[in-house]
Amino acid sequence: MSVYLDYNASAPIDMRVLDKMVDVYKNVYGNADSRTHQYGENAREVVETARKQVASLLGIKSDEVFFTSGATESNNIAIQGLVEYAEKSGKKHIVTTSIEHKAVLETVRHLEDKGFMVDYVSPDSSGRVDAKAVLEKVTEHTVLVSVMHVNNETGIIQPVLEIGKELADREVLFHIDATQSCGKLVDEIRELDYNMLSFSAHKFGGPQGVGVLVLRKKSFKLPPVKAIQFGGQQEHGIRPGTVPVALIAGCGLACEIAEHEYKKNDEIAKNIKSEVLRIMNDSGMKYRINGSQDHCVNTTLNVCLDGVSSEALMISSKQYCGVSNGSACTSKSYSPSYVLVAMGIPKEQIESSIRISWGHDVCKEDICENVENLLNVAKQIGL
Ligand code: PMP
Secondary structure (H helix, E strand, O other): OOOOOOOOOOOOHHHHHHHHHHHHHHHHHOOOOOOOOOHHHHHHHHHHHHHHHHHHHHHHOHHHHEOOOHHHHHHHHHOOOOOOHHHOOOOOOOEEOOOOHHHHHHHHHHHHHHHOOEEOOOOOOOOOOOOHHHHHHHOOOOEEEEEEEOOOOOEEEEHHHHHHHHHHHOOOOEEEEEOOOOOOHHHHHHOOOOOEEEEEEEHHOOOOEEEEEEOOOOOOOOOOOOOOOOOOOOOHOOOOOOHHHHHHHHHHHHHHHHHHHHHHHHHHHHHHHHHHHHHHHHOOOOOOEEEOOEEOOOEEEEEEEEOOHHHHHHHHHHOOOOOOOOHHHHHHOOOHHHHHHHHOOHHHHHHHHHEEEOOOOOOHHHHHHHHHHHHHHHHHHHO
């Protein structure tokens, strides 16, 4: 049977999370913002329990957690929500990286059209941006620095710890897109200094369609983020609209499970990575790993198989593995991965690169068997 190895696009839901959601759908059908009856109060209790679970995983206070429909929306609120503040304060400069997810890149490009200046810092071939290069771009006109924690295509961990420490005492807001690290790099996230942080629940066992924007308080005050859509006071007006109680319950439980199990899960993922690398070495195929493994998560491998078209390989090995050659959000139209381009990787090498991503719940034997099969196909179609 084919094995799913595209966890960075979306991971399977944890069955305990699904059970919890079904229970909420069946039994808690009130609107969490209804104040006139017990049904609303019951729904509110479910939402507030989830908020505590998120806060506990991240090591923050629960009134700093705002539920959204996912990281795309969280990133949009974090960035577009600052427009009014930027205009009032005359700070219309943003620093980000050229390897952010489109949910950040397209949002800051939209602000460029509205007169903002944006600096995009690129990584070197290691896949990591240089913290100093980011900090050097910050001026007195900078309103926001936005850097992802872990890149979704390469798995490379970015120096957000260093950047956050340097920015902590400065008059500039720091946003981290932690979509690929939340629930995985649990200790690291707790150590980070930031004003805003985004993630989606579906990357670590939660349901699709729900995520979080964290807004850290400084001297009891939230960052100057305003809602970008209107129609209600839910989530303190930051994200209007009826809160999806069952999805939020699922997000909360995924966080609680991650908090208890991340160490064990990381060991399993590490083990899977070394097995995959062993199989690749034993296959005799020439391969190159994209991005330095000194700063890579244990759940991702972006690898170039010399002389093998990744498009051809993915089609011819569909019966064995579901892998990808870029972000699912850009995969409808084939163009070379902008992340690998930014790393200075030559075009032929990019065209031969695939991303394999997994989680603790993949059966190791299934991975081994199917990655071996994939490599056999690669040998047949290679130059
Ligand atoms: N940021 C990163 C780093 C991601 O990997 C993703 C999902 N691929 C997103 C943001 C957007 O998440 P969602 O599609 O769940 O809104």
